[in-house]
Amino acid sequence: MKDKNPSRLTEYGCLVFFLGLKLILSFVLVNSVYELQRDEFLHLDQANHLAAGFTSVPPLTSLFSWLIKAFGNGVFMVKLVPALIGATTILYCRKIVGFLKGNLLAKCLVAIACICSSLLRLNTLYQPNSFDVLSWTAIFYYLLRYFDEKEAKYLYAFAVFVALGFLNKYNILFLIIGLLPAIIISSNRKIFADKHLYLSVLLALLIIFPNIIWQINHHFPVLTHMKLLRATQLVHVNRIDFFIGQFLFFISSIFILLAGIGSLIFYKDFRKYSWIILTYIITLIVFSYFKAKDYYALGLYPVLLAFGAVYLSRVLAKKPILTGLLFAFNIGTFIYLLPLLMPVYSPDEIIAHHKRFERVGALRWEDGKNHELPQDYADMQGWKELAALVDSAYGKVKDKSTVLVRADNYGQAGAINYYSKYKNINAVSYNADYLYWFNMDKPVKDLILIEWAGDEDPQRKREQPLFDKITKIGELKNPYAREKGAAVFLLEGAKKEVTGIIKSEIEEEKNDH
Numbered sequence: 001m002k003d004k005n006p007s008r009l010t011e012y013g014c015l016v017f018f019l020g021l022k023l024i025l026s027f028v029l030v031n032s033v034y035e036l037q038r039d040e041f042l043h044l045d046q047a048n049h050l051a052a053g054f055t056s057v058p059p060l061t062s063l064f065s066w067l068i069k070a071f072g073n074g075v076f077m078v079k080l081v082p083a084l085i086g087a088t089t090i091l092y093c094r095k096i097v098g099f100l101k102g103n104l105l106a107k108c109l110v111a112i113a114c115i116c117s118s119l120l121r122l123n124t125l126y127q128p129n130s131f132d133v134l135s136w137t138a139i140f141y142y143l144l145r146y147f148d149e150k151e152a153k154y155l156y157a158f159a160v161f162v163a164l165g166f167l168n169k170y171n172i173l174f175l176i177i178g179l180l181p182a183i184i185i186s187s188n189r190k191i192f193a194d195k196h197l198y199l200s201v202l203l204a205l206l207i208i209f210p211n212i213i214w215q216i217n218h219h220f221p222v223l224t225h226m227k228l229l230r231a232t233q234l235v236h237v238n239r240i241d242f243f244i245g246q247f248l249f250f251i252s253s254i255f256i257l258l259a260g261i262g263s264l265i266f267y268k269d270f271r272k273y274s275w276i277i278l279t280y281i282i283t284l285i286v287f288s289y290f291k292a293k294d295y296y297a298l299g300l301y302p303v304l305l306a307f308g309a310v311y312l313s314r315v316l317a318k319k320p321i322l323t324g325l326l327f328a329f330n331i332g333t334f335i336y337l338l339p340l341l342m343p344v345y346s347p348d349e350i351i352a353h354h355k356r357f358e359r360v361g362a363l364r365w366e367d368g369k370n371h372e373l374p375q376d377y378a379d380m381q382g383w384k385e386l387a388a389l390v391d392s393a394y395g396k397v398k399d400k401s402t403v404l405v406r407a408d409n410y411g412q413a414g415a416i417n418y419y420s421k422y423k424n425i426n427a428v429s430y431n432a433d434y435l436y437w438f439n440m441d442k443p444v445k446d447l448i449l450i451e452w453a454g455d456e457d458p459q460r461k462r463e464q465p466l467f468d469k470i471t472k473i474g475e476l477k478n479p480y481a482r483e484k485g486a487a488v489f490l491l492e493g494a495k496k497e498v499t500g501i502i503k504s505e506i507e508e509e510k511n512d513h
Contacts, residue, residue: 011104015094018111019087025115026083026124029342034380038482040078040126041383041414042432044068053214054433055221056410060167061128068126073418082130086123089130089302090114092137096306099144105323106313112327113253113305116334121341122298125376128169129295135165136175136299140276143179147188147275152196159200163207170222171296178283179275186275241361242287245294248360250301252334255326257301259315260308267311276303347373347381347480373480379411382481386412386450386488387419393448393473393490394422402445404502408452410434412483416450430509438506443499446492453485460489466501468493 046054047065054062068077093110100106114120123130138161146154165172183189191197215222250257263270264277280300287297316323339345339353340360350357350373357363358370365375372378390405397403405425407413410432417427427450428434447467449460453475460470475487 011107014104014108014111018090018108018115022087022090022111022115022120022123023080023083025120026086027079029120029338029344030079030124031343031346033346034343034377035383036075036078036380036415036418037125037127037376038379038383038411038414041418042410042434043126043128044073044078045414045417045437046433049433049437051214052210053218053221055218055224055436056432057128058167058169058211059214060131060164064126064131078126079124082123082126085130085134086114086119089119089134089137092134092141093302093306093309096137096141096144096303097310099141099148100307100310102306102310103313105316106309109256109309109312109326110302110306112330113250113256113309114302116252116330118249118295118341119298119302121343122295124342129298131168132165132171133299133302135161135168135172137302139165139175139179140303144273146191150194152194152200155194155196155200156203159204160207163204166204166208167211171299174283174286174292174296175279175299177286178279181282182275182278185278187272188275239288239291242292242294243284246284246297249295249298250305252330252337253305255329256305256308256312258308259311260304260306263307263311264304270307270311273307276307280304343377343380347377350374350377375482378480378482382476382478382483382486383411383415384419385478385481386476386483386486387416389474389476389488390416390425390427390448390450391420391422393471393488394420394425396490397446397448397492399445400424402442403448404428404438404444404446405448405450406430406502407434407450408455408486412450412486430505435506435509438502440499440503440506443496444494444502446490447494447498449489449491451487451489452483453487455487458487460491463491466495466498467491 042056043061044065046057046059046062047069050062050066051059053059064081068081071077090111093114094107097106097110102110119133122133139158142154142158142161145151146158162172162176165175183191247254247257261277261280264273283300284297312326316326334341339349340357340362345353354363354372357374362374363370363372365371373381394400394403394405400422405413405416405427407416407427407429408431410429413427413429413431413434417425420427426437426439428438447463449463451458460472464470469492471490471492473488473490475485476483478484
């Protein structure tokens with residue numbers, strides 16, 4: 001009897017096509033007018049200060065940064081890493097589809113669903129969020145395999161991804177909070193009688209142990225970071241907007257997503273996987289309670305898309321017209337919404353289509369106010385200009401071993417270090433991890449100061465008694481940059497007490513942290 005299944009060659013051909021498409025779109029759909037985003041600079045600088053922990057993020061990102069640095073630290077590599085992580089997420093979605101005995105149509109559907117969604121935008125930024133989604137997806141996959149086959153190796157793989165997810169972003173604890181009651185409620189509670197569960201938990205604890213010790217030794221800076229986040233950003237989060245955002249992220253793939261949610265609730269063949277939908281509901285409720293940002297929950301969705309793709313592939317069997325319409329809707333809607341999902345428009349084009357962006361809340365920043373550009377886009381402007389101003393000041397300093405470059409925030413410091421033509425410029429700040437990266441081995445003789453546009457001392461009256469000469473080099477002119485108006489000053493001939501003042505300020509900031 002002739003095999004009706006697609007050949008393995010066709011399977012691999014489709015896989016290569018979709019993974020290649022994922023990687024290519026991650027590059028070509030980003031307008032060249034944009035530079036790296038402020039968070040990316042901080043993460044890249046962590047490669048120069050490898051440690052078991054950081055005040056901003058757990059340590060896994062610094063290892064990726066070390067690899068990027070080893071391959072030249074270029075923009076291409078910076079963008080390739082999250083794109084590859086996103087491609088790996090699609091691979092795990094296909095694994096889930098394969099586990100569910102999904103056919104080639106289901107595998108194509110889940111690939112399209114992932115590509116034609118906000119996950120594509122997420123995977124263009126070098127931030128912990130991409131691996132966060134990957135780790136959540138892998139956790140669901142290995143639990144599915146364990147509950148079906150009861151093989152210990154899947155528990156250990158599950159534990160490894162829990163540990164890696166923890167070392168990438170503490171956000172994964174919310175998934176664990178959602179998983180535990182969901183599993184206890186379901187028949188899969190038998191997992192708690194398996195000794196390998198506790199051995200795998202021990203393995204996870206061993207992997208994260210260095211970071212736990214680091215947190216203890218540094219008085220749990222993650223708690224301070226969370227308090228600051230809640231006070232400055234999460235306070236502006238609206239719970240209704242949080243839930244609306246969950247579906248807007250996948251608006252192009254909404255039928256596949258709804259099929260995934262609905263099938264896990266009503267489809268008889270998927271009833272034994274009810275723990276997944278319970279996890280989804282509980283985790284969303286917990287996120288909502290803490291007024292989390294909507295994208296924190298993105299890791300919940302690849303597994304739902306996989307289930308939706310399998311269900312629809314069965315419903316649409318021998319219905320080519322409906323199948324074609326589904327693909328057309330996914331791809332067509334994505335193309336229509338592309339300017340809202342990806343940074344393909346220049347700032348001028350975004351302003352020209354201001355109302356369109358405003359209607360979907362794309363112009364609302366973390367401060368709760370509307371601005372001209374989406375916040376991420378404003379955070380990708382003006383950095384090269386700022387670095388050039390600092391280079392102009394740095395070039396005037398004769399003894400570069402005794403000059404300190406102090407920025408107002410981590411974005412400025414990181415951008416200067418990345419874009420400066422002086423590769424040992426070592427800009428620092430009292431902000432984020434840079435507070436711990438000051439090198440004060442030598443007395444400061446000259447200071448390059450970068451202050452934000454809202455600085456209350458633009459004449460530098462505070463520093464005038466402490467330096468022989470103060471020169472304003474210039475200020476950032478880019479009208480679209482979040483740092484517009486940031487000023488660069490060269491302070492020459494520091495008095496002896498300057499070094500002591502800076503050291504005391506560093507300690508004061510550390511105590512505040």
